[in-house]
Amino acid sequence: MSQATKPVYPTLGEHIGRLADPGSFVPAAHAGDPTVQADDPAAVVGGEALIDGRPVTVGQAGHLVVRALARRHPYIGISSGTGGLARGGKRNLGVLDTVWGMSGGPMLAEMCDRLRGVPVVSAVVRHSFGDSTFFTGLSDYVVQLRGASMALTSPRVLAIGTSERVTMEELGGADVHRLNGQADTIAETLDEVYAAIRRFLSFLPSFAGGPLPVREPAPPGAGDRAGPASRGRQLIESVCDRGSLFELRRDFAPGLVTGLARLEGIPVGVVASDPAAGESAAAERAAAERAAGDGAFSADACLKATRLVCTCDAFGLPLVFLVDSSGPRNEPAAISRAMMLAQAVQLAEVPKCIVITRRAHGAGLLITGPARVATDLVVAWPDARAGFYDGEAGEQHQQYQQYQQYQQYQPPDGVIEPASTRGTIAAHLRAVLGPAPLTRPGRILRTWPVGFLAQNFVIVKTLVCYFVQKSSRS
Amino acid sequence: MGGPQAVDAIHAAGRRTAREHIAGLVDPDSFCEIGTFATFTDKVTAPEAGNYGGGIIGGQARLDGRPVTVAADDDSVAWPSARSTGKAARLYQMARQRRHPYIEIAQGDAVPDLGPRPGKTGTEAGRTFGAEPAFPYLLERGRAIPVVSAVLGDASGASSLSAGLCDFLVQLDGTRLSLAGPEPDGAAGDAAASGEVDAVVTEPDEAYAAIRRFLSYLPSHSGGPLPVAAEDVPLGYDDGIATLVPARRSRAYDMKAVIRRLCDPGSFFELKAAYARNIVTGFGRLAGIPVGVVANAPMRMAGGLTPECCLKAVSFVCLCEGFGVPLIVLQDTPGFLVSAAAERDRAVVRVMALLQALSLVTVPTVSVVVRKAFGLAFVILDANRRAGLSLAWPGAEIGFMDPPVAANVLFEPVIRELPETERAEFLAAKAAELGVVFEPYGVAANLTVDEVIEPGATRKVVGDYLRGWLESGPSPHVAGPLASWPRWF
Numbered sequence: 001m002s003q004a005t006k007p008v009y010p011t012l013g014e015h016i017g018r019l020a021d022p023g024s025f026v027p028a029a030h031a032g033d034p035t036v037q038a039d040d041p042a043a044v045v046g047g048e049a050l051i052d053g054r055p056v057t058v059g060q061a062g063h064l065v066v067r068a069l070a071r072r073h074p075y076i077g078i079s080s081g082t083g084g085l086a087r088g089g090k091r092n093l094g095v096l097d098t099v100w101g102m103s104g105g106p107m108l109a110e111m112c113d114r115l116r117g118v119p120v121v122s123a124v125v126r127h128s129f130g131d132s133t134f135f136t137g138l139s140d141y142v143v144q145l146r147g148a149s150m151a152l153t154s155p156r157v158l159a160i161g162t163s164e165r166v167t168m169e170e171l172g173g174a175d176v177h178r179l180n181g182q183a184d185t186i187a188e189t190l191d192e193v194y195a196a197i198r199r200f201l202s203f204l205p206s207f208a209g210g211p212l213p214v215r216e217p218a219p220p221g222a223g224d225r226a227g228p229a230s231r232g233r234q235l236i237e238s239v240c241d242r243g244s245l246f247e248l249r250r251d252f253a254p255g256l257v258t259g260l261a262r263l264e265g266i267p268v269g270v271v272a273s274d275p276a277a278g279e280s281a282a283a284e285r286a287a288a289e290r291a292a293g294d295g296a297f298s299a300d301a302c303l304k305a306t307r308l309v310c311t312c313d314a315f316g317l318p319l320v321f322l323v324d325s326s327g328p329r330n331e332p333a334a335i336s337r338a339m340m341l342a343q344a345v346q347l348a349e350v351p352k353c354i355v356i357t358r359r360a361h362g363a364g365l366l367i368t369g370p371a372r373v374a375t376d377l378v379v380a381w382p383d384a385r386a387g388f389y390d391g392e393a394g395e396q397h398q399q400y401q402q403y404q405q406y407q408q409y410q411p412p413d414g415v416i417e418p419a420s421t422r423g424t425i426a427a428h429l430r431a432v433l434g435p436a437p438l439t440r441p442g443r444i445l446r447t448w449p450v451g452f453l454a455q456n457f458v459i460v461k462t463l464v465c466y467f468v469q470k471s472s473r474s
Numbered sequence: 475m476g477g478p479q480a481v482d483a484i485h486a487a488g489r490r491t492a493r494e495h496i497a498g499l500v501d502p503d504s505f506c507e508i509g510t511f512a513t514f515t516d517k518v519t520a521p522e523a524g525n526y527g528g529g530i531i532g533g534q535a536r537l538d539g540r541p542v543t544v545a546a547d548d549d550s551v552a553w554p555s556a557r558s559t560g561k562a563a564r565l566y567q568m569a570r571q572r573r574h575p576y577i578e579i580a581q582g583d584a585v586p587d588l589g590p591r592p593g594k595t596g597t598e599a600g601r602t603f604g605a606e607p608a609f610p611y612l613l614e615r616g617r618a619i620p621v622v623s624a625v626l627g628d629a630s631g632a633s634s635l636s637a638g639l640c641d642f643l644v645q646l647d648g649t650r651l652s653l654a655g656p657e658p659d660g661a662a663g664d665a666a667a668s669g670e671v672d673a674v675v676t677e678p679d680e681a682y683a684a685i686r687r688f689l690s691y692l693p694s695h696s697g698g699p700l701p702v703a704a705e706d707v708p709l710g711y712d713d714g715i716a717t718l719v720p721a722r723r724s725r726a727y728d729m730k731a732v733i734r735r736l737c738d739p740g741s742f743f744e745l746k747a748a749y750a751r752n753i754v755t756g757f758g759r760l761a762g763i764p765v766g767v768v769a770n771a772p773m774r775m776a777g778g779l780t781p782e783c784c785l786k787a788v789s790f791v792c793l794c795e796g797f798g799v800p801l802i803v804l805q806d807t808p809g810f811l812v813s814a815a816a817e818r819d820r821a822v823v824r825v826m827a828l829l830q831a832l833s834l835v836t837v838p839t840v841s842v843v844v845r846k847a848f849g850l851a852f853v854i855l856d857a858n859r860r861a862g863l864s865l866a867w868p869g870a871e872i873g874f875m876d877p878p879v880a881a882n883v884l885f886e887p888v889i890r891e892l893p894e895t896e897r898a899e900f901l902a903a904k905a906a907e908l909g910v911v912f913e914p915y916g917v918a919a920n921l922t923v924d925e926v927i928e929p930g931a932t933r934k935v936v937g938d939y940l941r942g943w944l945e946s947g948p949s950p951h952v953a954g955p956l957a958s959w960p961r962w963f
């Protein structure tokens with residue numbers, strides 16, 4: 001996309017036409033939004049539509065989210081491209097209540113109050129700043145179109161305020177949020193954006209507490225059943241319905257695979273260690289992960305998994321953990337992040353199925369250990385080992401050598417053959433899933449932050465800011 | 475404990491035993507030990523009797539007259555952090571049941587060179603891993619009682635876990651706190667640099683004092699009465715506070731001096747002082763009432779907010795909400811610092827988490843704009859969205875963006891048309907126009923700010939507000955969802 005030609009973006013109406021079921025869109029009136037200019041021909045602010053036959057509300061960024069909350073169905077925000085400043089600021093200049101209004105205040109309040117009551121999706125399909133970005137930071141699922149960007153404010157404000165000169169792409173492009181985990185999916189085309197949204201919603205009930213969208217069971221994929229060396233995705237393939245895995249945040253903390261999938265038709269959240277992560281050239285961070293261990297349940301991986309656990313608990317999806325974790329790692333905030341994930345797993349009230357495929361050490365053990373035995377399934381493959389430290393990494397931990405003998409781990413629900421993993425989980429889910437919804441309003445994880453507060457590998461040590469110095473010379 | 479030899483080795487290393495730490499921490503003669511005769515349960519590898527304590531020394535005690543439960547790693551036995559007796563878990567549950575603070579002293583790895591000592595065996599660990607330390611109970615604690623973790627010796631593994639689940643983490647300088655054990659290259663996560671540690675001390679005695687100080691601001695349990703100081707500190711006018719804040723917006727000043735002046739003398743106790751210093755968090759007292767203070771610090775990056783600032787503030791707000799401590803927010807910030815580095819550092823979700831946290835607060839909140847507050851930062855830090863009290867000093871500037879930057883952005887098309895020589899003048903004029911609009915009376919007109927007050931009246935207005943709240947019977951405080959948020963992310 002050349003700088004010289006201004007790209008032509010689809011209007012919101014066009015987006016909805018391509019996203020939703022044909023002919024299902026019922027546009028809303030301007031819905032009392034003061035920032036929309038009534039004489040703007042492209043001022044469709046959204047409305048209701050059907051996706052796979054189920055009602056949703058679609059709007060510009062966070063506009064109209066209150067309608068979805070009231071109707072108890074999903075909300076999809078299409079980034080509007082501008083913050084409040086460019087949209088309403090020039091007109092409203094000097095009207096001081098716009099501090100709240102221009103920051104998207106009413107929308108932010110609704111988003112903070114929603115507590116994951118309905119699924120909220122954000123599609124970043126053009127450069128978005130200000131309230132479009134704030135909305136994205138409060139969404140359950142973020143899909144970003146390559147070429148579009150998302151940042152708190154625009155490169156122009158940066159140039160004026162701090163003299164930092166960056167492009168849109170450098171500031172908040174797909175590669176930025178692909179690696180820092182703020183985008184769940186990167187789409188190469190608009191059609192991929194629409195497909196990703198439809199796919200994400202296909203796993204979730206329309207509202208927290210609604211019935212799970214169970215489908216016809218499908219046979220498992222042809223993943224590698226050979227055992228220990230299974231890569232995370234193959235392992236999921238072999239356990240879940242064929243082709244059902246919808247991976248989330250693939251390139252962030254690649255040592256852990258997270259996603260939504262189906263198991264005998266039942267939607268589940270799935271977490272699997274991927275000991276072989278890093279072979280893909282695309283995953284730059286994997287190199288660092290590999291250097292420090294296998295990356296499963298690294299600090300970032302804990303954040304990655306926590307987001308999934310919170311989403312699944314809020315919407316009542318059972319969780320499946322396929323654990324192969326080599327041990328704890330010393331990195332900044334490792335303890336807190338591991339504890340956060342352990343807390344999330346402990347506080348999640350949906351059924352949890354934990355399979356130790358090879359090793360459960362460090363944070364892998366922490367999420368396994370305190371599982372609620374009464375409701376959860378904890379099994380291990382033959383020869384699986386568990387313990388806080390890996391006894392085989394013995395030279396480093398000589399004093400723990402003596403504990404090698406407990407490596408033959410006896411899990412609460414027994415040892416299973418790898419080939420029977422799917423059957424065991426399915427039987428458990430059938431046994432515990434009843435007609436009652438798996439969520440309740442008071443559920444703690446529904447209130448946890450929507451975006452997780454991951455810290456970059458590169459800690460920003462000095463952030464020189466000329467903002468005030470420069471701007472106060474007047 | 476592990477016998478005289480082990481104790482001698484601990485002393486020779488210049489360290490203190492578990493019982494010595496407890497004696498130093500709690501009120502004299504108040505320690506009432508339980509589980510003195512607990513031993514490691516696997517007799518195969520621990521055949522000798524006499525190594526009593528089970529890796530943890532603990533029991534009930536009093537701290538400044540208030541009941542607490544304390545548990546300390548007994549580093550005179552092998553790998554005490556493995557804790558096969560389940561004693562820490564039992565002690566935590568007792569504290570929870572009695573609704574008073576639980577204090578854990580972590581030093582599980584402290585003396586690794588004592589040679590083989592009796593300890594738990596692998597078989598035992600394999601059966602019971604994860605179920606023995608207080609850890610599984612702490613996961614669901616929801617800030618029901620204050621939990622303190624004091625790292626007074628090297629700690630890793632199970633001994634380190636409470637550090638990730640406590641309300642106050644104090645670490646002795648020079649000790650290693652890590653999830654994994656020591657690594658060959660000596661690498662370890664620096665907990666202080668990552669913001670997890672609330673206070674770093676150089677002596678165990680300092681750690682004891684910090685724990686007493688921290689707990690002095692909190693009720694014994696969530697929903698309990700706040701420990702209001704007995705002495706009556708008058709709430710007079712104090713015109714001197716205004717002199718601490720230079721009128722010129724670009725001049726830096728020490729926000730902590732403003733906080734100290736606002737709070738009762740000597741009552742301010744800062745947390746995480748070394749981390750994200752452009753925001754200050756800590757406890758204080760106003761009219762004797764404990765308060766949590768969150769304040770921008772213009773000495774550092776002009777008080778601009780980084781993603782780290784959001785983490786620090788979220789963590790502190792959750793703590794205050796958990797125990798019903800009112801919040802005072804002092805604003806003087808140009809806003810969130812925007813940069814490519816900040817975006818890479820996930821500015822978006824961190825800023826939004828701060829917004830979410832402050833939206834979920836149920837404790838009374840007072841915000842005061844002492845000089846400037848712009849854009850989203852103001853929207854987030856302002857108290858009146860949750861029916862708190864929002865105040866501004868007369869010289870405050872409040873608006874959607876710093877005026878000179880705003881002028882530049884808003885009038886960009888106009889500026890482009892102007893001759894080079896006229897641009898600066900035009901911008902200055904527009905910025906000045908905006909500056910007038912940004913005076914606090916505009917936001918006071920539509921109740922975005924509840925009142926514009928003289929700086930000298932701040933202490934009285936805030937103090938009266940808190941007294942009124944306390945008298946109208948706020949307790950028992952029923953903590954909102956923030957009580958169950960993680961302590962750190």
